[in-house]
Amino acid sequence: MDEQRRPGDPGWHGTTILCVRKHGSVAMAGDGQVSLGQTVVKGNARKVRRIGNGAVLAGFAGATADAFTLLERLEAKLERFPGQLERACVELAKDWRTDRYLRRLEAMMAVSDKGRSFILTGNGDVLEPEDGVIGIGSGGNYALAAARALIDRPDMTAEQVARRAMAIAGEICVYTNDRLTLEIIE
Template structure:
């Protein structure tokens, strides 16, 4: 008997006017049922200097988050180097290769998307999204950056996630949004 996979989420990060914010909704689904509505998918690392958001299997994401934190320690807090090393391990290691999750990591200078295919991507436009509602949140965030530059990065993330939640059935309005500490 196979168990339905737990999936869900929309994670959005925005770099705007010297600010970096990252947020996620709180929904986890099992098959076509909401399993939990207030999952915390955003975590602060390195004394709040790095913020991480994940989408996909929660257990897999926690495993990857722990590995990323170890890599940060190994490489002296260098986020980009830690991300690249994690992506290499994720792709090559037999155990890690089976993990089904994606992550966005951010510090005060940059935002990176890390995937199990070995990708470490830095968005050109200061917007990174992952998860089931990612394209809705990305579209909203890009429009807000262009047409509402008076908003803060945090406000853009919040509004983008609310727009995604209005459209995507795997995204809800229970948001956690964090900013990156200086």
């Protein structure tokens, strides 16, 4: 999102969100690091949350206030369309794309319930990965690659894949730390 940064914005970095779906279980992990330029300003941020009465996991990357606004909007959509995560995501994406206030928000979201996982973007995208693995944020591609390499190991659960992949991302990406928030839906 740096390319779209407005003049004078501080240059916040530092999110890795990973969602892994395996054998009927979903694990979503987020690191805790928030950086301002080359300085770590917080190491224990909580970027993964349970919403929708605990049935939906949501992780966010981007500007924190923007992400919280989107989380609140998604929760309202889930209240309006209970048990319909895809419908709630599509409705949020439509609002995000067309609403004058919302379209200025700079964030991405990974959301998942027991059955499906999606990536939501400000471009109006609601994307469902074909392999059940999502990685977003500055370290998202590292975590995604590691999770894809580990996902077929029969000795690893979704939680174990998520933990190991996030550890690998933390070893590579300077904007990712090892202080995880991890939520699971069995």
